Each structure stands twice: as C-alpha cells, then as structure tokens.
Amino acid sequence: MSDTGSGAQPHAAATRPHDSAVTDAFGLLGDGTRLAVLLAIWEAHDPADEDNSLSFSEIFERVDYDDPGNLRYHLGKLEGQFIERAPEHDGYALRVPAQKLVRDIVAGVGDHDERLEPTPIDQRCPFCGAGTKVSYREGILFWACHECDGMTPGRDFASFDPPGPLAAVSFDPAGLDEWTAEELRAALAVRGRRRTREQFEGLCPTCSGQVDARFDWCDDHDPDGCHACGLRWRVGARFRCRTCENYGGASPRRLALFHPAVVSFYDDHGVSTRFRADEYERAKAVYDLVLDHEVELVAEDPVRVAVTARHDGDAIRVTFDEDVQFVDATRG
Ligand SMILES: [Zn+2]
Ligand SMILES: [Zn+2]
Ligand SMILES: [Zn+2]
Structure with a gap:
C-alpha cells in the first residue's frame, strides 16, 4: 500500500x-x-x-x-x-x-492529425447568449463560445484556439465520425462526467492511481472577468493524481449531481438527470439544471462548501468537506 x-x-x-x-x-x-x-x-x-x-x-x-x-x-x-x-x-x-x-x-490513440473544425450546434452560450461550437484537435474535444471568454473570462486567450472554452475532454479520434456535432456535445458531457466521477471517487481515469482532492477559491472574485483567478466561478474542486499528476477541475455545482439525494430530489419533481451520449436534448437540459445550482463557501477552517438545487419551490442542499466529499444533504 x-x-x-x-x-x-x-x-x-x-x-x-x-x-x-x-x-x-x-x-x-x-x-x-x-x-x-x-x-x-x-x-x-x-x-x-x-x-x-x-x-x-x-x-x-x-x-x-x-x-x-x-x-x-x-x-x-x-x-x-x-x-x-x-x-x-x-x-x-x-x-x-x-x-x-x-x-x-x-x-486512434497516437493519431494527432485528426481534426474537427469548429462546428455550430444548437446550444447558446450560458454567459453571452451567442451560438456555440464543438471542435476537435490533438485528442481533445472542445465545446466553446467564440464570442466571449467562456469559463475563463479573466484570461487573455486572444491566441487560444478555441477562444472561449466552455468544456473540454480527452476523446479518441475513432469516435469522431460516429456522431453528429450535437451528439459530440452530449458525448463530451458523458465522458467528462465519467472522468470527473472517477476523480471524485479517488481513482485516476488516466493511470488508475490515487487522486487527491481539495477546494480552491478566489478571495477577490469578479464573476464578469476576474483578473485575480481568471475563472468564471469563484469556487472550484481540484483533483490531482499522485502518480501521473493528471489534473482536473470541476465546479461543485456539477459534483452535487453525484449525490443520490440530489438525483432523487429531481426525480421527485419528474426531472431526469440521466442522459446518454446520443441524447443531446437531455444532456442540454441537465447542463441547464447544473448551471442554476448555487454554490456557497460556507466556512474556510475547516472548509465547507454547500450547493443548493431548487425546483418548484423546493430545495436540497448538499455540503462538501475539505477533501471534496459529501458530509450531508438536507431538503427543505
Ligand atoms: Zn459566450
Ligand atoms: Zn477570481
Ligand atoms: Zn494518474
């Protein structure tokens, strides 16, 4: 051990x-x-x-x-x-x-020539309302807004391609031809969810090593373009593999969906949080749910981060500890 x-x-x-x-x-x-x-x-x-x-x-x-x-x-x-x-x-x-x-x-691992040029999909940027695009290069599938800075509003990404990243995940090129651009968006969400879930549960998706997790936050945050941290969200979970140093980040608003009580909360309101890689509309609906989750840094010592989901006048709140593990879930 x-x-x-x-x-x-x-x-x-x-x-x-x-x-x-x-x-x-x-x-x-x-x-x-x-x-x-x-x-x-x-x-x-x-x-x-x-x-x-x-x-x-x-x-x-x-x-x-x-x-x-x-x-x-x-x-x-x-x-x-x-x-x-x-x-x-x-x-x-x-x-x-x-x-x-x-x-x-x-x-196609090892094939770095495969590309998908930015292709529009029917999903608006949650931050500026412009149309968004999926693209692929060097083994990474991107979903991005080309009109704003996406998830990184405080960073100078003038030379970054694509310019306003909203999500990105490593993806094998053989899968590219199988899907439409919109299905690729859903496939990205499925793959991203799985990788994040493995990291959240302590397993490196790349090398099967052990993963450390912690929260990171910005003390002087400006959500419209933070020059202190460069990120859209103030609080983020960070995962790092002890073996290969594979690094990952996730908003706690996404992690909240890994708690069965949150899944049940939505189920009780007739809202499914499940989607498959070929279910673009459902993937989009779940993305919108997650976007509405409220994140709060409740305490810094010890660290406690809470996420609240609301639906039809009801609410559920889950709390994470400093190791990004759930400590409780309360409804009401
Ligand atoms: Zn945008
Ligand atoms: Zn900041
Ligand atoms: Zn690893």
Missing part, C-alpha cells in the same frame, strides 16, 4: 517509465511486424468465441510476411508479455494487456 496521507510523495510508480520492464515492453513493439501480428490476431478475435487464437500459418498469411523463420522469431519475442500459446487450438491468442493496446490503436 502506498502512503495515503494528503501530503504524500508521488507514488513510486511515477518513476515507472524509467523501469526496464516498461522500456522493454515498448522496445518489443518497436517493430512493424510485431504490431501487425497483434492486429492480425485481434482481427480474428471475437469476445463471444471460446477460441480466440490464430494458427501460425494463418498469422503468416495475414501479415503477408516472406520468412517463416523470422516470423517465428517475432512471435517468440511477443510470447509471454503480449501473446500466449493456445495449445488446445494450436494457435496464438492475445493476452489482456495486448487486447487493451490493440483497442487503443483501433481507437
């Missing part, structure tokens, strides 16, 4: 990229033939099928290689870490880490 104290040093695994096991694994794959072998076995792979192996002669045929002796050499290198023999089927099968790796390749 690693140290769980809040002042813990980064986990020892942070040094892993320098370990010989990691460099060896990447070295093993630094050969086009070996990747082609993994992809060939993957193509024959069917999760519903008991036999997911491919025989030597089938691999030889699929990778279109001209030297069987040399192919055996490459298979030998992959065996153990990435593939295993399936003697009952007289073939080779992918081990789980190789399946994950091939899925990443199929998802």
